[in-house]
Amino acid sequence: MLAACQKEPTAMTLPDPPAPIVRPAEYAFGDHIASAEEHLVGQIDQSLRGRFDKPVEAHLSAPAETDFAAVRRWYGERAEGWQALPDVEAVARAGGGQGFGFARDGQAFVMLWLAPDAAKGASPVTILRYGKPG
Template sequence: MTSRSSRPALLAACSTPPPPGTLPEMPPGVTAPDEYAFGDDVASRDLRASGPVHDVLVEEVDAEKLRNLPLVLEVDVDAATVRDAYADELVGRGWESMPDLPAGDDAWTQGWISADGRDALVLVGLEPEAGETHVPLTVLTTLPDEAAEGS
């Protein structure tokens, strides 16, 4: 049984935002597969969409820290909801939206840069084609991989 005096501390702990140098939580409908979850045709579309964004980012941030995090987005999830979830967390950390990111005809992009300009996180999502149940959601970021940091 929880005492009344411990409830405010519990609520504060649950609502404390993550540290500014960590990846945001993945919203519902987004998963991180153990390996790339798509075939060659989709991989080619993914590369055409994310390549130009990568090229822009290497001019803005430390290219050695920039990495590609391949995620999967279920097509029945509204992409705007996913973008909003990332935006809510990053803007809450003081990050600003990155305008004028390239996007191909069959892709969308949304990005943010940290207040100090050292870190960036950009989402590159493919528009689903007929019959696809999930599509790549590529995250280009300079934020560290917490799993690698802990090893």
């Protein structure tokens, strides 16, 4: 009887990105890039804060040759049941970077990155995972 009442577990968030995007041991982009990344994250956070709670941030790194269009498609294939957040792309561009996002059930997943040339051979990548507002 108890087993009949249990629901199948569902993934409430999208996964971390595939290789070659990695979590570096330390932030190696310098103060200028860190400031640009912080500005970009702030712009996105400001646009989403009314709909979602404070995000959990993950700072990653991607080689300059990373095909972010392919990464976006990879997430699109895994985002069944999630709705695209089209405003993320426009806000990211206005904030000096690029990005995309998805939302579902009061949660959001956003991936942002700066242009590879801004980081001399690599792109800083930030993932924001938003939960339901408190």
